Amino acid sequence: MVLSLVSLCAREVVRDHSSSPCWLRWVPRELYRPLLDASFTGCRPLAVGELVQRWPERTLRVGRRRKPGQTGPNRLCVQALLLAVVRGMSDQRCALQVLDLCGLQGDDGGMADSMGGWSLTVALCTMVVQARTRAQRAQRERKRLSVLQREKDVKRERGEKTNTTEPGGQDAEKLDLCGTMEEEELIPGVRRRMEVERKRDTLVTGPAGTRRDAEEKEVNADVSVHVRADLFVNARSWERVRGALSAQGPLRLQCRYLRVEEVSVTTIKTLLGLLPRQGLLGIDVRYSSLGVAGLAELLPLLSTFPALRSLRLHYCNLDFRRDHVGQEEALRDLSQGLTQLQELRRLSLTALRLPGQLRVLLSSLPQPLEILELPYLSLSPADFAYLSCSHHASTLQQLDLSENRLDESTLTSVRRLLSQAAGGLQHLSLSGCGLTDGLLGLLLPSLGGCRALKSLALALNPLSVAGLVDLVRMAVRMPSLRQLLYPNPLEDYQPGLPDLPSSAQLLDWPLGAVTDINVTSSQLNRVLMESGRSDLFLTCDLLNYDKDLVD
Structure with a gap:
């Protein structure tokens, strides 16, 4: 790989962190991207943090597709990036609004010093919660200062009113007239300010809103940074992911590809209910005992994601060879649920034991597939015959x-x-x-x-x-x-x-x-x-x- 002159110079610049105060203030926005790439390549987490905290563009993409032989960013660099995003929200030099980390990690996590899918998901959720905590702390501090300033204004106004209306001296009549004029001008100003505050409180809390609800809605009113990522959820990370997706704060977590392992149908349904409807392209369910009935329950929820293009089910205990009560009814529900996946282009079914049922599944899909993975399915001659004549083949x-x-x-x-x-x-x-x-x-x-x-x-x-x-x-x-x-x-x-x-x-x-x-x-x-x-x-x-x- 031949490096450009800009890349070579960027590597030399970020090599010595002690010189960063000298060049950071003078760097044009066009050079931030080469400097950040050089910081990731050279494993310079301090430089990564300083660049991201001052990021001059609205969008920052880090999880771009890697070339063969390339490894993912170092774990320390990713952690420095996430910390800098939180710090950058209070930095006026930072213009970041969209952080795109999609594709940052692979399925296996890559090298020992890179960040895998599970670790990155936990780190992202921690960042979202921390940002919410900082925003609430800052909001409370602003409210405290606002209350103090309001009390000062009221005291000052009352003091002016007392002084101007107090009689004394040869100009008492003149002072009384002036005090009356100032009071008439003062009262509309105070009343107007009270009406504005009452209207703002009504919009935030509603007629019966609580103080806690008001704080959460006020924090969520203006999302500073939208974070796009691929999430990896299992039993150990589920609670933290739920907390991050439920948090109302300056960071909003969006999911492109969702991978879940060893979790129940109820948990998956709850997780899907927390995800934003826009942006989810695929879901990968592994080692979860869904059963035919469980998958039939999930499909109506999946149909609410308009951009869903990929559905992958690996070792999910779907077995049509067993004679269970209600199997035929569940199979009909499953077929009906698949008809609602209008944008599905990829279907992966691993070790689900579906002999003779391929027609029921694939004929239900409204659009032809582009990617079809059927390993370990015990396909029968009838399945192969249907697949060769289906609308998916071409x-x-x-x-x-x-x-x-x-x-x-x-x-x-x-x-x-x-x-x-x-x-x-x-x-x-x-x-x-x-x-x-x-x-x-x-x-x-x-x-x-x-x-x-x-x-x-x-x-x-x-x-x-x-x-x-x-x-x-x-x-x-x-x-x-x-x-x-x-x-x-x-x-x-x-x-x-x-x-x-x-x-x-x-x-x-x-x-x-x-x-x-x-x-x-x-x-x-x-x-x-x-x-x-x-x-x-x-x-x-x-x-x-x-x-x-x-x-």
């Missing part, structure tokens, strides 16, 4: 069918599905689908027809070296393909592996000598070099594979 950009067994009965439907999606499909995962050399050979023509495909994942499939060579020869003829995740061939495993091993057996079975793995990699790279495709990345590293790196 619009799919990302499809994940991992860990759904493919065989001769489903191969025709999969080939039809790939043919329908060939024009726009960019990411495809068929990992752990039981593809043998024979099945893959029948599927290769359909895969090769996906001309827009950027990444292809085929890990944990029982393929031989010969099958992998055929796969790579097909891949090099796909001009858009940039990443290929291939499985370790059967020849690389230690003896004793079954003839048709499952994905779990391939994952747990020990590999042979490292030299055999290198031989396989050399064979595949030789095919790559002969084709002249230096832009295609081949890997068998399942843990570090990331399809988003090609975007």
Whole structure:
């Protein structure tokens, strides 16, 4: 990465914090962004705090999409930023009105010194509560000073009235006349001020409002900074998140993507009721025992968010194979709830055990999906047949069918599905689908027809070296393909592996000598070099594979 001259100079400027008083007062607003970027890159939390406290623009975006290999901002720098936002509200030099932290953290939190989703959420909620406390303290102080000033004015006015009306001396008649004139001018002024104060109190408190309600409404009347972020809520952070979303103060917390883990349906419903309706793009529910009835309860609430485009459910205990009382009714409610998600474009269902029910779910959606992830769903041949003919097939950009067994009965439907999606499909995962050399050979023509495909994942499939060579020869003829995740061939495993091993057996079975793995990699790279495709990345590293790196 080639740095510009401005970036290089900014790094040198923020390197020495002792010199900041010299240059901060003279920095033009155009240089604040390069200086802040350099402070984050060089891990200079003190410089971050000073720049943010004086931020000269209305908007500050920190959570921009990172390039491959880049890590998130250092934890200390993020904490310094949040503290500076609170301090900046009382700094006249700060013009900040919108703080955008969306995308700042990843799912796993990144490196050890960066801030993960849970930590960032807790820190944001703490910042909101602190800002509210400071604002209430300042409001009480202003009220106290106002009361003192009002008492002084009343005392001064009464003193003037007594002095002017007191008789004495040869000019008593003249003084009495002047006092009468001043009193007539004074009374309308006091009455007018009392009427204004009474009207203001009525607007704030209402006829039966309490003092506490008045304070909260008065603090919430003018939001200073809108904070946009992705929130990560679990049982440990729930109470703090609820307090921050309920707080009425100068900071207003807005959520773009909401991720919840191991919380009840009641808690999720309460959380959705606290979120602002505008701005929520997606919700990700993980490891929560929703059940079919619980999900049916949530869907009407989700439909109240007009911009919701993504719904992800992972390990949420949705099992249609069990014979429960009221299952059919709950399924109808679920289908009806899905019809209300007008803007949904992404649906991810992981390990929900939905054999034979895909038509009920996907046919209910009013708009065709762009991203469909269905790993570990035990899809039946009827599910594959419906998907290949559905209104979603031609619009799919990302499809994940991992860990759904493919065989001769489903191969025709999969080939039809790939043919329908060939024009726009960019990411495809068929990992752990039981593809043998024979099945893959029948599927290769359909895969090769996906001309827009950027990444292809085929890990944990029982393929031989010969099958992998055929796969790579097909891949090099796909001009858009940039990443290929291939499985370790059967020849690389230690003896004793079954003839048709499952994905779990391939994952747990020990590999042979490292030299055999290198031989396989050399064979595949030789095919790559002969084709002249230096832009295609081949890997068998399942843990570090990331399809988003090609975007």
